Amino acid sequence: MCQVDEEYHHQLESTDRPSVSKKCVKCKELLAAVVIRAGDAFCRSCFKESFIHKFRAMLGKTRVIFPGEKVLLAVSGGPSSCSMLRQVQEGVSQNAHKKLRFLPGIVYVDEGGAVGLSKQERERTMSELRDIFRSTGFPFYILPLEQVLDLPSSVVVPAPPLSEPPTGSYKAAVDHFLQTGSRNDTTSQEQEEMSLPDVSESRTRSLQQLIGSAKSLTAREDLLSTLRQHLLVHAARTEGYSKLMLGDNCTRLAVKLLTSISLGRGAQLAQDTGFSDSRYGDVVSVRPMRDYSAKEIAFYNHMFSVPSVVIPSLETKAPEKASIQRLTESFVTKLQVDFPSTVSTIYRTSEKLQTAGRSSSPAADRGRCLLCMCSLDTAVEKASALQATLISEQLSHTKIQNPGPVKPEVPLPAEQHCSSSGEEDCGGTGSSCCSSVKEAEAPDVRSQMCYSCQLTVRDLSSVHHLPQYILSEAQRRQRRCLMREEIREFLLDDEGH
Amino acid sequence: MPVLCSSCSEKRAVLKRPKTGHSLCKECFFWAFEEEVHQTIVAAELFKPGEAVGIAASGGKDSTVLAHVMKLLNERHSYGLQLMLISVDEGITGYRDDSLETVKRNQQQYELPLKIVSYEELYGWTMDAIVKQVGLKNNCTFCGVFRRQALDRGAIMLKVDKICTGHNADDVAETVLMNVLRGDIARLRRCTTISTASEGDGVVPRCKPLKYAYEKEIVLYAYFKKLDYFSTECIYSPNAYRGHARTFLKDLESIRPSSIVDIIHSGENLSVREGVKMPVQGTCSRCGYISSQALCKSCVLLEGLNRGLPKLGIGKHHRLHEKILSQQPLTENEERKLKSVDF
Ligand SMILES: [Zn+2]
Ligand SMILES: [Zn+2]
Ligand SMILES: [Zn+2]
Ligand SMILES: [Zn+2]
Ligand SMILES: [Zn+2]
Helix, strand or coil, X not given: CCHHHHCCHHHHHHHHCCCCCCECCCCCCCECCEECCCCCXXXXXXXXXXXXXXXXXXXXXXXXXXXXXXXXEECCCCHHHHHHHHHHHHHHCCCHHHCCCCEEEEEEEECHHHHCCCHHHHHHHHHHHHHHHHHHXXXXXXXXXXXXXXXXXXXXCCCCCCCCCCCCXXXXXXXXXXXXXXXXXXXXXCCCCCCCCCCCHHHHHHHHHHHHCECCHXXXXXXXXXXXHHHHHHHHHHCCCCEEECCCCHHHHHHHHHHHHHCCCHHXXXXXXXXXXXXXXXXXXXXXXXXXXXXXXXXXXXXXXCCCCCCCCCCCCCCCCCCHHHHHHHHHHHHHHHCCCHHHHHHHHHHCEECCCCCCCCCCHHHECCCCCCECCCCCCCCCHHHHHHHHHHHCCCCCCCCCCCCCCCCCCCCCCHHHHCCCCCCCCCCCCHHHHHCCCCCCCHHHCCHHHHHHHHCECCHHHCCHHHHHHHHHHHHHHHHHHHHHHHCCCCCCC | CCCECCCCCCCECCEECCCCCCEECHHHHHHHHHHHHHHXXXXXXXXXXXXXXXXXXXCCHHHHHHHHHHHHHHHHCCCCCEEEEEEEECCCCCCHHHHHHHHHHHHHXXXXXXXXXXXXXXXXXXXXXXXXXHCCCCHHHHHHHHHHHHHHHHHHHHCCCEEECCCCHHHHHHHHHHHHHHCCHHHHHHCCCCXXXXXXXXXXXXECCCCCCCHHHHHHHHHHCCCCCCCCCCCCCCCHHHHHHHHHHHHHHHHCCCHHHHHHHHHHHCEECCCCCCCCCEECCCCXXXXXXXXXXXXXXXXXXXXXXXXXXXXXXXXXXXXXXXXXXXXXXXXXXHHCCCC
């Protein structure tokens, strides 16, 4: 898991009892038990209260989750999402005016197959988590990532947003909810007993093949997180949840923001790191833990015995410079030691960003990335980084003839040089490139992706390894595109833009 | 077996382009490098025929290559530009002398007019003297602020319409990262633009023709063209924070070579939420230079130096600007706070 989450364990014991006996800044009576930042010393009960308050305040301020709404908590087993789970537990059991009034469920995606864990290891983790989940009384779903291979294409088609209640109706919804009474009690009764569905070894092998087809760890991690996201959204849809609650804390989001920038995802930053993310239309992701630092979560979990489970990930044993994600994480962690405001400064940047001003109409499926579902950022603008890249590619590949104006096209240049990449089937000797010939029958997936996802797919040994639901959707989009070309002159509106 | 050039397929390749991974011969690399800069200039419409353009020349690799390529493209593609070199002499003994020699050599080689503006002449202070007063810790603040204005002053003396600087793709990517780390949203939004319009009197429009050129390719170009240059890394303590960003960028590049241009792509596609406050640009009421405060940074720094209160220009002391302008004396308490050099 996130290394920054683990950083504070050595401080825990010592900070439990501060050497200088300070008074709590809030009640000014009891001795401080935790010091989060210099000058922020809390006694045990004030710390707990402020921690819980912050969660409720975030949901109250944003007003994205409505009373009675079904909310699926994505719990990875790490400290942050486990702490989030505890906050929801505390919230639904509070007395009336402080009560959280949504209907929670839990989902856990088991990536053991992709990471190469044995069946026994996966079972062991699962039973630990099952105990935690069962104790909450919420319905829970444990999904092996292998299930992603059987998803329907609808996962990568943005759905129309659920009839959005008009603004100002939040209060009305609360009133209505209070009158009709809480249905919360029912959830505990119909708690679902879901044991790990049996995963056949061949599915696990297929998943490993898919992940393994990425030549770099950077692409592997990116692919894994995309697939995880698809599975989460699909689970939410099929079980009737309209919100997906993610446990990203402030430290995590700072790392994510810098990672996104480094991966060329500037246009998608607001969705990648904001409080709410509606790229899927009907299922909206929210990040209520975004105001908590990894440090205060570690303190809270330690003091109030919030259990979490250590689960190995792709990067667990990888060296620092193995992937862009890993490098960024260790960069931020180290910088935070020398400059303690690093995380909060980066994090504040994310609050000032918004999604690119393109139309977010879900009908515009042609303008959405096939993988991450964000608006495409691949229109070649004059004098842009994208245009410069295409020009470089052309200038060092073609013969020197008349250097007329270069007319670049949308897909990023492939690394299609037999000599350099050593791809399979490289029998071609002429100047025409082998890979473009080979992929002729495959749908043109790359042009349907955003800049950053194209980089990831460029690192795959072949696009054929992508799961069928993605390839089918690519073909459908391509057919739509051809149709539109054919009837273009009869269309009055340039629909789909 | 020798690798053939992937562009002409005739000559032996002598280098692998850091930017694309292609193996190229010397001539094809030169051509590609130069034409890419040309395409950038054309696509971004950086210049108009007949303009006088000042090339900021430090004697370092970027500006040496920039001067060379600008001269060459101006002739090859008949831009019709009147080029000249502008150099800033910060007054750092032993460090500037070598690089200024390079600039003077370039001047002769390319037959371009050269103007050297010195801190001493403009501000009455050399960097050596500034460091003596403020110490090593914050001198780069002075250096950066003074250099920016010095270039403008030089450009105005030479009556040029534009200044082009040697900022390369690595510099731009590094600045994107720096602004994220500093949370400076206004600069983050501005830093990827290739050219700035004149922001007021005394400010000459600037542009970066090498914006998409990788630093490594600039070195390769200089190496094979046998262009001589000096390291222009400031000998007075460099900015530690920027150093971290630079190392991070180099590490990113080693993992995925396209990271540099990927970060620029990110920067170009960021969009800032409406309602986020952006500083309003006005002009300095003492010297007329652009400033979001009553006094521009350079005038405040200078005032601090001249009064022996070096801390004045470092950190935020906006409320003192009125006092300085009306030449009121500072209180004892204010003086004490601004005097200490141990910051
Ligand atoms: Zn207290
Ligand atoms: Zn994408
Ligand atoms: Zn060649
Ligand atoms: Zn300096
Ligand atoms: Zn001024």
